[in-house]
Amino acid sequence: MSEVSTQNMTEENLTCYTCVNVSDNLTCNQYAIDxxxxxxxxxxLHIMDSTGTSVxxxxxxxxxxxxHPSTVGCLSIDRQTVCVSCCDDMYCNMxxxxxxxxxxxxxxxxxxxxxxKGPKTKSAGDIPCTTQLTVASFSCDTERSISPLENKVxxxxxx
Numbered sequence: 001m002s003e004v005s006t007q008n009m010t011e012e013n014l015t016c017y018t019c020v021n022v023s024d025n026l027t028c029n030q031y032a033i034d035x036x037x038x039x040x041x042x043x044x045l046h047i048m049d050s051t052g053t054s055v056x057x058x059x060x061x062x063x064x065x066x067x068h069p070s071t072v073g074c075l076s077i078d079r080q081t082v083c084v085s086c087c088d089d090m091y092c093n094m095x096x097x098x099x100x101x102x103x104x105x106x107x108x109x110x111x112x113x114x115x116x117k118g119p120k121t122k123s124a125g126d127i128p129c130t131t132q133l134t135v136a137s138f139s140c141d142t143e144r145s146i147s148p149l150e151n152k153v154x155x156x157x158x159x
Contacts, residue, residue: 013036013037014036014037014039014040014041014042014061014088014089014090015034015035015036015037015090015091016037016041016042016043016059016060016061016091016092016093017029017032017042017059017091017093017094018032018033018035018059018060018061019031019032019033019057019058019059020058020060021056021058022056022057022058023054023055023056023057024054024057025046025054025057025095025096027057028057028059029094032059037061038061039061039062039063040062040063040064040067040088041061041062041063041064041066041067041086041087041088041105042059042060042061042062042086042087042088042091042092042093043059043060043061043062043066043067043084043085043086043093044057044058044059044084044085044086044093044095044096044097045057045058045059045082045083045084046058046082046083046084046085046096046097046098047080047081047082048080048081048083048098049079049080050079050080052081052098054096055080057096059093062086066086067086067088067105068105069104069105071084071086072084072085072086072097072103072104072105073100073103073104074097074099074100074103083096083097083098083099083102083103084097084103085097085102085103085104085105085106086104086105086106087105087106087107087108088106088107088108088109089106089108089109092106092108
């Protein structure tokens, strides 16, 4: 393969750490499947117990819909915290999100970056009411729809 085509492939293709339902970040990164993504982002979902210890780590390639500012952030459910982050650089999902500060969408590549908007965080603190997970659905003490992040967490809890 020529040097030019190798360089173009590296600039255009994204490679992310990928793992499903692994117990911690080190294990995920050590045994991650190394394959280029056909999507725009790397996404990490990190579930921690009440002491901050990892319970589940999921990493994957994701599209723009999955990595919108409304789909990232942290939520506390029962005694666990669920954080989701997205990024768009090679192997950018090496670390896991642990709080509102690092559970964000980080955009570094120019082809889909918005010139007027930087990374945003949506977390449990941004939600205008208390979210309670029930067997059938999320409920809230005020009328509102659930966020995409809450929906993702709910679907994960149903597995």
